[in-house]
Amino acid sequence: MSRIRLEGLTKRFGNARRGSTAAVDSVSLDISHGEFVVLLGPSGCGKSTLLRMIAGLLPPSAGRLLLDDRDITHVPPKDRDLAMVFQSYALYPHLPVARNLGFPLRTRGWSRAAIDRKVTEVASVLGLEELLKRRPKELSGGQRQRVALGRALVRDPGAFLMDEPLSNLDAKLRTATRTELTALHRQLGSTFLYVTHDQVEAMTMATRIAVLDKGRLEQAGTPSEVYDTPASVFVAGFMGSPPMNLLDARLESRDGRVHVTARDIDVPLEHPADEPPSRDVVLGVRPEHLTIAGERVPEGPRFRGAVDAIENLGNEEIALCSVGGARLVARGPRPLGLRAGENVTFTTSPHHVHLFDPASGRRLVWRDPEPEVITVNRELDVPAV
Secondary structure, three states, X not given: OOOXXXXXXXXXXXXXXXXXXXXXXXEEEEEOOOOEEEEEOOOOXXXXXHHHHHHOOOOOOEEEEEEXXXXXXXXXXXXXXXXXXXXXXXOOOOOOHHHHHHHHHXXXXXXXXXXXXXXXXXXXXXXXXXXXOOOHHHOOHHHHHHHHHHHHHOOOOOEEXXXXXXXXXXXXXXXXXXXXXXXXXXXXXXXXXXXXXXXXXXXXXXXXXXXXXXXEEEEEEOHHHHHHXXXXXXXXXXXXXXXXXXXXXXXXXXXXXXXXXXXXXXXXXXXXXXXXXXXXXXXXXXXXXXXXXXXXXXXXXXXXXXXXXXXXXXXXEEEEEEEOOEEEEEEEEOOOOOOOOOEEEEEOOHHHOEXXXXXXXXXXXXXXXXXXXXXXXXXXXXXXX
8 A cells, every 4th residue: 555645745945044945845644555646837936946856856845744644754755665767767877777777686686587587577578678788879769668667667665756757759759658657557556646747748647636836736636627617727727638717707796697798708607696796806707618609699798809810720720819809719520611911709507617816816606595606616625715
């Protein structure tokens, strides 16, 4: 079993005299045995620093790290039962593949026969049997990545830690290797903790995604939860390509219903309201959830604007539009039937409308029977507004 728990893990660089910077700021996360958890975020968000603290390569400034309820916060890396796969592969260039694979076992004093058996077993799992006599310079990027993974696999670790292992591969090979890693995770049933800035990798491989920004955990959930119900403006704007449309708006009451309004925007919600909620919000809607309305627009969500440009992506098109002075992006199957310069009205389902608090950036939800708008993020325990 390999359950990893982070309790307020923090890493600061600098000192009190010159000032310090929190690269990782009080991150708490519970990773169950057998999960494939992806630490996702932009460059500089602290995800690699967090992974290196878990591996024992960096000491934390505060917080605790537990492996199967054992406190390993200050345990040396070699005693943590964790295997690290680096972005650069870190292979020994003068050693053939077989000796690269067996190196961790030689340092542990295994016999030659036992090492050979284990190397053969791992090479079979990863399809490296024909490469055992080659040196790293004679391998492709994908083959080197598999050797690096195999060197971690021979140890039978409790969990695998991977720091952007696919970033050096071309697009086609990344796709194939993603499939291999996902299949290997299912086969081994081990815990995988994987760092990337690529949301496609996160969405296609993870059983759960932990999104980080500026050293803080923004949201942790399944790929569907993170994409469909983003917990903050940051997550909404980071996930998706193109990302979610985010527009400044205001809640108001009309005809007994709550409306989200802005210039050239009127979105009625499915909530009755006797009194105007009267508060500013950030309105979010994903590009694929916008549809072109007919000439006679029904009573429903309306976004009126003009088309600035059309991008042809082959199987679909993206419309870049101006609505009330703000940018709105719509996406749909090609052809959308729009041309640059023409006026357009989009509609959407109220179920696809997201609301966020402008001050905190946190997600807003409606709590019945009181029409009270509150911020909710149970995992991060954000208080109500």
